[in-house]
Amino acid sequence: MIRKTFAVAVGTAQVVIGALLILFTYVLYYDLFNVQSMFRIPIENAPLYALLVLIFGLFSLVSGLSFIQEWRSYL
Amino acid sequence: MGFLLFKSGEATYRGLVLDLIRTILCMLIGFMGQYFDASIGMGYGTITVPLLLLLGIPPTYAVPAVLLSETVLCFFSGSVHHTAGNVQRKVALPLILTGVLGTVLGVPLTFFLPDRETNAFIGIILMTIGFLSLLNVARGIKMGEHSPNKIRVSGFFAGFTNGISGGGYGAISTTGLLSAGVDAHIAVGSTILSETVVSLSGVLLYSYLLRELNWGVTLPLLIGGAVATPIGALTTRSSPSRKLGAAIGVVVMSLGASSAYVRSEALVLGLVSVALVLIIYHFKMVGYPRLRVAMGGVNLGIGAFIIWLVYLNRTGAAFFYVPPQLAQLFFWGLISVGAIFVTAGILGISVRE
Numbered sequence: 224m225i226r227k228t229f230a231v232a233v234g235t236a237q238v239v240i241g242a243l244l245i246l247f248t249y250v251l252y253y254d255l256f257n258v259q260s261m262f263r264i265p266i267e268n269a270p271l272y273a274l275l276v277l278i279f280g281l282f283s284l285v286s287g288l289s290f291i292q293e294w295r296s297y298l
Numbered sequence: 299m300g301f302l303l304f305k306s307g308e309a310t311y312r313g314l315v316l317d318l319i320r321t322i323l324c325m326l327i328g329f330m331g332q333y334f335d336a337s338i339g340m341g342y343g344t345i346t347v348p349l350l351l352l353l354g355i356p357p358t359y360a361v362p363a364v365l366l367s368e369t370v371l372c373f374f375s376g377s378v379h380h381t382a383g384n385v386q387r388k389v390a391l392p393l394i395l396t397g398v399l400g401t402v403l404g405v406p407l408t409f410f411l412p413d414r415e416t417n418a419f420i421g422i423i424l425m426t427i428g429f430l431s432l433l434n435v436a437r438g439i440k441m442g443e444h445s446p447n448k449i450r451v452s453g454f455f456a457g458f459t460n461g462i463s464g465g466g467y468g469a470i471s472t473t474g475l476l477s478a479g480v481d482a483h484i485a486v487g488s489t490i491l492s493e494t495v496v497s498l499s500g501v502l503l504y505s506y507l508l509r510e511l512n513w514g515v516t517l518p519l520l521i522g523g524a525v526a527t528p529i530g531a532l533t534t535r536s537s538p539s540r541k542l543g544a545a546i547g548v549v550v551m552s553l554g555a556s557s558a559y560v561r562s563e564a565l566v567l568g569l570v571s572v573a574l575v576l577i578i579y580h581f582k583m584v585g586y587p588r589l590r591v592a593m594g595g596v597n598l599g600i601g602a603f604i605i606w607l608v609y610l611n612r613t614g615a616a617f618f619y620v621p622p623q624l625a626q627l628f629f630w631g632l633i634s635v636g637a638i639f640v641t642a643g644i645l646g647i648s649v650r651e
Contacts, residue, residue, distance in 0.1 A: 233642045263619040271353055286593050
């Protein structure tokens with residue numbers, strides 16, 4: 224029961240984090256709201272940061288979905 | 299900083315960390331490209347070149363590095379496929395001969411043809427052969443009865459395209475062989491083995507014309523690719539031939555459409571997603587509990603990395619800048635995300651069968 228509750232809570236949190244990070248990738252890459260200057264990211268390094276955030280976001284999303292899948296299999 | 303393969307010229311802590319991250323990302327790119335290439339016989343050049351350009355590596359370093367690493371990796375990958383019984387001499391030999399001829403004719407054209415027209419040309423070829431491959435699967439062509447002339451023509455066009463763009467050999471050769479009635483496993487294995495010689499001929503021609511090679515990019519690509527080679531070759535062996543043929547047709551048509559019409563950022567994003575799905579598909583075949591344990595380990599690693607970032611930020615040694623008005627939010631945000639990932643890691647590695 225405790226594992227089931229943890230699985231769904233952690234899974235949902237990871238899905239939300241993943242979705243926000245993928246959204247942030249676009250904000251960072253296209254420099255919306257001047258985020259590159261806000262975080263003092265040099266323009267030549269912006270694609271590198273965007274790629275890192277994208278990989279992290281995709282992994283978080285996949286991991287979160289697998290936890291939700293695990294929770295659904297208990298039902 | 300002598301141990302680093304990249305040299306950004308930025309002699310600071312931030313520069314050191316960014317160079318290290320670029321080197322690790324190069325290894326990941328090599329892994330992803332080679333996993334794709336070793337499992338479905340195509341995609342190494344198509345995936346690695348745009349991703350390396352995205353990392354800020356100039357094309358004059360990226361293309362020769364990809365071709366050289368491709369030569370070495372295809373040799374190992376081809377050997378694994380040969381051992382697994384995925385290579386036939388009567389298919390591989392004509393491919394090598396006509397492929398080298400095509401490459402020798404294609405490389406000099408690189409210096410005359412504009413990029414846009416070249417991409418459109420490659421895109422149309424890929425879409426056509428992807429469609430033909432799907433048609434063959436739909437018509438139920440009997441695999442195993444080869445047409446030698448179709449094999450030679452596939453080899454020539456594949457080598458020619460590889461010579462012009464540095465990529466596309468695997469896609470054209472594999473689908474061409476499928477159209478010629480070659481079994482999907484044999485098509486993938488023979489393409490990869492023949493690509494060793496064809497890429498080597500391209501490397502020799504390019505190195506003669508350009509006289510430059512960056513080992514800082516080539517070595518991480520090779521390391522990442524070497525790890526992916528046996529995993530990719532085993533995936534080919536365990537996939538049903540008909541499904542593999544249909545998957546190859548769909549992937550090639552998508553690559554062709556992207557190459558001809560879509561912007562490069564969209565292409566890169568699409569390829570990263572497809573590669574991720576393929577890797578997850580492979581681990582799904584390995585078994586769900588093992589997949590969960592592997593993901594749990596990665597989650598724990600990410601959690602530890604985030605806690606390290608919090609520590610660096612608090613001690614003022616971080617390689618990134620956080621605006622003072624966001625410092626508190628950033629601190630508590632990272633602590634929460636780190637805790638979530640550590641919990642996910644513990645849940646993942648303690649999964650039951």
